[in-house]
Amino acid sequence: MANVEHGGGPGEGFGTPDAEGRLRAARLALWAVAAILAVRQLTAVLTTPSGKRLTDLETWVGPNGVLHVKGSLYDSTQFTGTPFAGLVLKPLTRAAEAALGWSWTFATLLLVVALGMIAARALPQPVSRRTSLLAAPVAISLLMLSLPVRNALWLGQTSIIPVLLVLLGCFTVRGERASGLCLGLAAALQPTVLLFVPLLWFTGRRRAALSGAGTFAALTALAWAALPHDSVTYWLQHTAGVGLGGKADALGNQSLHGALLRLGLTGPLEITLFLLLGAAVSVLALRRAVRYARDGQLLLAVAITGCAAVAVSPTTWQHQLLWLLLAVVGRVGRRASDRSVWPVAVVLVMTLPAKMMLPNTPALYALRDDLVLVAALAAAVAVPFLSRSSPYYQEPVPTEYAPAVPARFRGIPLLPFLRRVLTRPNLLLELLLIRVVYAAYARVRLAAGASGDDQGRARAEHHGRMVFDTERFLHIDIEHWLNHTVAGIGWLRDFFDFYYESFHFVLPLTVLAVLYWRRPVDYRWARTSLGFATFLALIGFWLFPLAPPRLMPGLGFIDTVHGAQDLAHPDYGAMTALTNQYAAMPSLHFGWSLWCGVVIVVLAPKWWMKALGLLHPLCTITAILATANHWVLDAVGGAVVVTAGFALSYVVQGPRTARAPALDAAGLMEPVPVK
Known part of the structure; x- marks a missing residue:
């Protein structure tokens, strides 16, 4: 949110009517996006059949909910709130089910909007006029996309309320007593919010800290008086919620306690280690939070404290992880090109499943299972956020751009502000984006087909016969001969x-790695072209599912890689459910x-390197035909999307630089003028 813009002073560059018009258009577009996302979330919840939506709310206040029936709130362990939360929710049991669902969902959306508005207004000053105008819709959109908000809306949870109360107490309400009242109310609903009391105390707001602690004590005492048995169960037997809502070692519990249990630690050793680590995280995080609060970055201080609360809580479910998203306001890195790494990483962690972030490798399972916890710990105790006194806070080292190369056609580049950067892109961000893009590619590729659906299979085979007949008409049907010969x-x-x-x-990744290290400018050109080509291929998979020769009945092809198959139920081992066997047109193997061949031919300095580059696509097209995995026209389709990928890169960013700049002694790029 704070990283909408990092450079320049307030209002810089927005004095002309054209600039003001573009700013207004951008603001309207972002508000439209936020509204669309809100409507989408609302529709997703309310169009789901009753019994599958708002399941936690139904468990609490439904006809058979724990707040309706007599006995303890925690007999079934389905109610995860504090006894005070039970008192607050008790009146909702009188509401009609349909009306409660609608009103609860609308109210939650309004809370999300309020949260985004407060966070946008709490950005560390000074901010540019563009940031002040665009921050609110950006913040609301990110909140709507985040997994905690989506989870809270889907389940009917109350976890947004404590976050909103803390922000209200820190930034909106006037008077320290009122601020403490908001904080104490939030802590009564979510006890780890008490970690904000020392933050207020050490930043000079001691009356607010005392008011918050007193409010929490009073509300908790009220719950003890009204629900003594439930209070004993929650605070003593379940140790402030441990074991409620699910097993403490479940993947959904993104706390230090859950991580230690998943590592196999149990008993006194685990408890001792959890207490020691929790104390260390709390102390380190509070020291950092106090420092940033005194530096004028109170929103960042709140985010750091909230991330620490996530880690040290005995249980932290997905809908309680919203604090991490607030940490995007921190600025990290001296170079302007590095400023996007931290916010992009946080947004990806908070919006995508962990399986999309890291490969499905056993060595990474522990990290993948605790990815949100790792990010929260990093924000709380490790990430070196810049202070406002740093010379790089407002003015990072500017990005160097390659000189523009004149295009042959008018209107190119289409997006002139996307100039070609001279410096090497951030490696962590590149690896993260490559992984996420590939995971998205794999999911779309799989969803585009219907390998297990009879109707989809019939359609793919029909397209296969069309391709086969076309090739016979053109006299290029060499697949059968080549397949049987090999x-x-x-x-x-x-x-x-x-x-x-x-x-x-292997080879595309190798080419990208070499370019990243030796030719950063050309790396961006090649990577962008490959991305465009892959995106176009996904459209082809979706619109034209095609059975490869090896899956065509009656044509006599031999599956040399997988062996003979039952075409109705092919078996490729563990990959059967993970791949779309009908994603053949276009062939990305050949594409x-x-x-690779084009990039090597264009950039390689030696003739024999260029020859090897050309040899790879020749071997690949022979391999895909010989193994009966593709038709000749699939390879033609692959060539088309790759050509279109390079063309789109040219249209969007203009021609690539004629020569790659050289590396200087510091590892930066020396601009080379283009004649």
């Missing part, structure tokens, strides 16, 4: 099977290999 020569069959399975991902 299948009859053992060593040749093994070679092409190995080539098909091994080089599809990506052609991309």
Whole structure:
């Protein structure tokens, strides 16, 4: 939110009518996006059949909910709130189910909007006029997209209320007593919010701290008086909520306690280690939070304290993780090109499942399972946020751009502000984005097909017959001859099977790695072109599911890689449910290999390197035809999307630089003028 813009002073660059018009248009567009996201969330919840939506709310206040029936609130462990929360929710049991669902969802959306508005107004000053105008819709949109808000809306949870109360107490209400009242009320609903009391105390707001602690004590005492048995159960037997809502070692519990349990620690050792780590995190986080609060970055201080509360709480479910999203206001990095790394990482962690962030590798399971906790701990105790006194806070080291190359056509580049950057992009951000983009590609590719659906299979086979007939008409149907010829020569069959399975991902990643290290400017050009080509291929998979030759009945093709298959229920081991067997048009095996060849031919300094670059797509097209995994026209489609990818890169950003700049002694790029 704070990183909408980091450079320049307030109002810089927005004095002209054209600039003001663009700013107003951008603001309206962002508010429209926020409204669309809100309507989408509302529709997703309210169109879901009763019994599958607002399940936690139904468990609490429904006809058979824990607040309706006699006995303890915690007999079923489904109620995760404090006894005071039970008192607050008790009147809702009289509401009609339909009316409660609508009103609860609308009220939650309004709370999210209020949260975004307060956070936008609490940005550390000074901020530019553009930031002040665009921050609110950006904040609300990010909140709507975040997993905690989506989870809270879907389940009917109350976890947004404590966050909003803390922000109200810190930024909106007047008077320290009123501020403490908001904080104490939030702590009565979510006890780890008490961590904000020392933050207020050490930042000079001692009356607010005392008021908050007193309010919490009074409300908790009220709950003890009204619900003594439930209070004993919650505070003593469940140790402030441990074991409520699910097992403490469940993946959904993103606290230090849950992480230690998942690592196999139990008993006194785990409890002792949790208490020691919790105390250390609390002390370190509070010291950092106090420092940033005194520096004028109170919203960042609140985010750091909230992240510490996430970590040290005995249980922290997904809908309680909203504090981490507020940490995007922190500015990290001296270079302007590095400023986006931290906010992008936080937004991705808070909006995407952990499985999309990290590969499905056993060595990374522990990190993947606790990814949100790791991010919260990083924000609380590790990330070196800049202070406002730093010379780089307002004016980071500017990004160097390559000189513009004149285009042959008028109107190119289409987006001239996307100039080609000279410096090497941030490696962490690149790896993160590559992983996320690939995960999205894999999901869309899988969703585009219907491998297990008879109707989808029939459609794919129909398209296969169309392609086969077209190739016969054009006299390019060489797949059957090549497939049977190679299948009859053992060593040749093994070679092409190995080539098909091994080089599809390895070579593109190798080319990208070499370019990243040696030719950063060309890396961005090549990476962008590959991204465009892959996106276009996904459209092809979606619109034209196609059975490859090996899955076409009655044509006599040999599946040299997987062996003979039941075409109705093919079995490829663990990959059966993870791949779309009908994503054949266009062929990205050939497309990506052609991309490698073009990049190597354009950039390689030696003729033999260029020859090897051309050899790869030739071997690939032979392999995909010999193994009966693609038609000839699939390869043509792959060539088309790659050509279109390079063309789109040209249209959007203009021609690539004629020569790559050289690295200087410091590892930065020396601009090379283009004649």
